[in-house]
Amino acid sequence: MSRIAARGFAVASATAVTTVGAVMGVAQAGVGQPSNDAEATAGDSTLLADLPVGQQAQVQTASLTQQATTQGIAADATAKKTAEEAARKQAAKDAVARQRAAVAKAKADKEAKEAKEREEAETKSTTASGTGSFPQQASYTVAEVQAIARQIVPAGQFQCFSNIVNHESTWNYQAVNPTSGAYGLVQAYPGSKMSSAGADWRTNPATQIKWGLNYMNERYGSPCDAWSYWQANGSY
Structure with missing residues (x-):
């Protein structure tokens, strides 16, 4: 990887800053701690290109792993939210269906009762x-x-x-x-x-x-x- 590409990758992958800093702390003993986050990012972007190829690969892998983990968590949260929303909608539909069934049953029971009462009244009247x-x-x-x-x-x-x-x-x-x-x-x-x-x-x-x-x-x-x-x- 070229120095320019490595610097670009370091700047784009904000999640790898900490890992790079840790590696550079070991690789560059005696180098002073950056005074703030901006200096740390700039220093890490510069020093990443100075790492051996193997260590660069480790840093890149850690960054990609962290990104995948973050994306996975986000996907799980989205899926959970979608499932909860679907369950809520289904519960609402079920409640409406139960209410309609109860109304229909009550109506049928009422009609049957009224028909029976009419028949009984007719019989009593005739008798x-x-x-x-x-x-x-x-x-x-x-x-x-x-x-x-x-x-x-x-x-x-x-x-x-x-x-x-x-x-x-x-x-x-x-x-x-x-x-x-x-x-x-x-x-x-x-x-x-x-x-x-x-x-x-x-x-x-x-x-x-x-x-x-x-x-x-x-x-x-x-x-x-x-x-x-x-x-x-x-x-x-």
Whole structure:
């Protein structure tokens, strides 16, 4: 390396000043300590060229190593900052996603609750409507009894209700079980329990239907739940 190149390298590589000073302290015994940093830099720049080639290489290597270390530290700091920023952004996205999911679930739960309440209100309203809208007759055909039931039982539950009544009494509102004495469309036992729905429970199928629907709702949840139980047990 030429003297001019060595001086240029020493000036450009500020990180090597200390190392050069240490080397020159050994190589130039008896030379006085520079009075300030500017003098040290100038002196080191001049004396570096006077070092043997091997020592110049050592100084240059130390400088490059220090520069690489500094750059590595800076790169690590940048990478850490980038990772932290990415983690922060992801956490924010996750929080927004969780919030949206919670809102959607709350909305779905509310809608399901409202739908259930509407269905229950409809069932209660139908059950509580009484028999006043069904004029009393001396007798009823199966078709007439079924028509009354369609007006009292919710449409979505009618088939299940019909399945039970068909098995229990074949839609005969005056059916009596000769063994137990169970009575009517839904074979209430004892039949007098149906008086809670009306005093005319013996002769009015509307009263029996009203009582039977209320019984299925209260004990099983709905006529379809009662039918599921009936299928599993042969009775309800």
